[in-house]
Amino acid sequence: MDIKELQKIMQENGVVGAGGAGFPTYMKLTDKAEIILMNCAECEPLLKLHRQLLEKHAYEIMKTFDMVAETVGASQAIIGIKKSYVQTINALNQHIEEFPRVKMHLLDEVYPMGDEVVLIYEATGRVVRPGGLPIEQGVAVFNVETLYNVYRAVEEHKPVTCKYVSVVAEVENPVTVKVPLGCTLEEVVAQAGGTTVKDPVYFVGGPMMGRIGNGSDPVTKTTNAILVLPKDHVIVMKKQRTSSIDLKRAASICCHCHTCTDLCPRHNLGHPIDPAMFMMAASNQDFRNVNPYINSAFCSSCGVCEMYACPQSLAPRTLLADMKGGLRKAGIRPPQGVQPKPVQESREYRKVPEERLMARLGLTRYDKDAPLQEELVNVSKVKVLLSQHIGAPAQAIVNVGDMVTEGQMIAQPAQGLSVGIHATISGKVTEVTDRHVVIARN
Ligand code: SF4
Ligand code: SF4
Structure with missing residues (x-):
């Protein structure tokens, strides 16, 4: 199979990143990928989905991973997996000799290991530039469920x-x-x-x-x-606080201890995000230096600063997200071509252990x-959104009253970055808007 053919299958079958922002998978399939990386780092605490799925379907997923490497011409295919996922590692070891190109890279139990930029550094030593895409470093990352969806599309001809x-x-x-x-x-x-x-x-x-x-x-x-x-x-209460309260609290109790910046995973990789400097500028409404505001574009919203680091329980992540949204609304684009500084020497000692994080939360x-x-x-009814991915929403091709069968395309990819959407149950279409299609089971 060549890249174009695989891209077409991915787009038509609606395969996108199964988690995160839902980046359409076909766009990641390029001959610029020297390394492909399988993300089995289960970024968030408590989640176990990827290790379970990979344990259960180890052979199918590894075979698909190897096929993707072959198709794009990648020289390395690395499975990034936490060393504590022993059962999954055992399942992979049963087949790994069959795929000489595929290697495992064992990761520590720290947060946010599943963040693409962090994972790429850990598994390859390459640093993605601030605001850049992994492919600029010759790397394409796929999570476990996405690869399983690729398997189903290619081998079983089943859409997502x-x-x-x-x-x-x-x-x-x-x-x-x-x-x-x-x-x-x-x-x-x-x-x-x-x-x-x-x-x-x-x-x-x-x-x-x-x-x-x-x-x-x-x-x-x-x-x-x-x-x-x-x-x-505590997590719900934090989420429900308003930004105006967060800002007032920052102005009155931020002690400028710098812990949020010291523990920021992107800052420690040399990116110019500096939550402590931002908090000082924002809470004092100081605009003499606009860099702390502009650099909010490089925050990954991982939450380490506000859910773990800050001793005063302040909310740098939320305020940075507000700033990022405000800049976007005003048409101010993130600075282009910013290169990272060298990775901080202290980075190794500033990783956030997942166990400590869970205890604190x-x-x-x-x-x-x-x-x-x-x-x-x-289920008897589904409301299928036409935008479940980054890019343009798919365009509905069914009408109210149409009978559809599970797996039938109900919305085709739009112009530009977009993928198809399919009926998820068989039944009658009862509602069509530019945002969703509702299907009631017969
Ligand atoms: S959320 Fe906080 S810790 Fe995470 S990247 Fe943004 S500033 Fe850094
Ligand atoms: S960790 Fe909290 S108190 Fe310390 S500088 Fe950051 S926002 Fe201020």
């Missing part, structure tokens, strides 16, 4: 219609389930036997970078986990197994 989602924390039976895209968060949580607290809050994603969701929100191609938390949990008691169930959950 379902998602594995872990349901953890305040639920009867933590579990990882396979659900049709477009079902509700509530339907997913029900698979864990229901919640164990009154007025639960659904935290979608992970504890560090997730967001508070509504029970009626649809599952998308990037929904990895639902954390069910009590409404007075009050999550240790939720660190339990969430076994993977492969049987597809049955």
Whole structure:
């Protein structure tokens, strides 16, 4: 198979990064990739989906990874996996001799190891420039579930219609389930036997970078986990604070200790992001030097500064995100061509151990197994979003009243960066807008 052919299969079958921002996979398939990297670092605490999926489908995923390396002409195919994932490593070791190009790189249990920029440095020693793409360093990164979706598209001719989602924390039976895209968060949580607290809050994603969701929100191609938390949990309270309060608190109690910058994973890789300098400038409304504001563009929103580092429980990440959004709205683009400084010598000693992070966030008691169930959950209705990826939303090609079958394309890729969207259950189309298609099962 050549690159163009594989790209076409990926775009038509709607394969995008299964997590994060949902970057269309076909755009990562290029002959500029010298190294391809499989991300099995499970960035967020409590999440176990990728190690489980890779353990269960080790052969299929490795075979696909090797095929992608062959197709793009990469000389190395590295699986970045945390050394504590012993069962998954054992499963990989059973097949690794069959794929001489594939190697494992064992990673420490630190956060945010799954951040592409951090992972690339750890596994290859290459530093992606601030605001740059991994491919500029000759690297393309794919997560485990994305590669499994590539396998299904290539080998089984199946488009992306379902998602594995872990349901953890305040639920009867933590579990990882396979659900049709477009079902509700509530339907997913029900698979864990229901919640164990009154007025639960659904935290979608992970504890560090997730967001508070509504029970009626649809599952998308990037929904990895639902954390069910009590409404007075520290993570929920932090998320619900407003930026104006955050700024006032910063002005009154930031002690300029610099810990947020010292522990910032991007700063330690030589990127010009400096949360302490930003907090000082923003809380004093000091605009003599605009760099701390402009450099907010290089924040990855990992949350180390506000969820772990700050002794005063301030919110540099939230305020930086506000600034980034404001600059974008004003049409101010991030500075181009910025080169990183050398990696900080102290970086090794400033990594955030995941165990300490979980303890600080009050999550240790939720660190339990969430076994993977492969049987597809049955729902009666789905609301399939037309934009589940970075780029242009797909364009609906069905009308109200049409009968569709699972896997049928219901929205075609738009011009530019875009992928197709497919029916995730068989049934009748009951609603079509420029944002979604609703299908009711027969
Ligand atoms: S969220 Fe904080 S720690 Fe993370 S990259 Fe941004 S400034 Fe650095
Ligand atoms: S860690 Fe907190 S108190 Fe220290 S400089 Fe950063 S924002 Fe201020």
